[in-house]
Amino acid sequence: xxxxxxxxxxxxxxxxxxxxxxxxxxxxxxxxxxxxxxxxxxxxxxxxxxxxxxxxxxxxxxxxxxxxxxxxxxxxxxxxxxxxxxxxx
Numbered sequence: 001x002x003x004x005x006x007x008x009x010x011x012x013x014x015x016x017x018x019x020x021x022x023x024x025x026x027x028x029x030x031x032x033x034x035x036x037x038x039x040x041x042x043x044x045x046x047x048x049x050x051x052x053x054x055x056x057x058x059x060x061x062x063x064x065x066x067x068x069x070x071x072x073x074x075x076x077x078x079x080x081x082x083x084x085x086x087x088x089x
Contacts, residue, residue: 007081010071014071025056027056
């Protein structure tokens with residue numbers, strides 16, 4: 001008997017989203033460690049670094065939404081499975 005494919009797809013989406021959040025968080029940390037605080041205001045590269053941090057934060061939000069959507073898929077799959085079991089039983 002196969003497991004509900006909706007549950008599997010939702011779990012894969014959650015796992016990918018969590019990995020994405022972790023990677024985006026790591027990118028933010030790496031950007032903050034690149035330039036010492038005293039040099040941050042004088043660096044001509046500061047605009048690029050802020051842009052990279054902003055992109056990482058946006059990515060983090062995108063992955064957060066992916067996890068939320070995948071969790072809803074799992075919840076719906078669970079409800080459908082429960083309904084089918086109740087109907088058959």
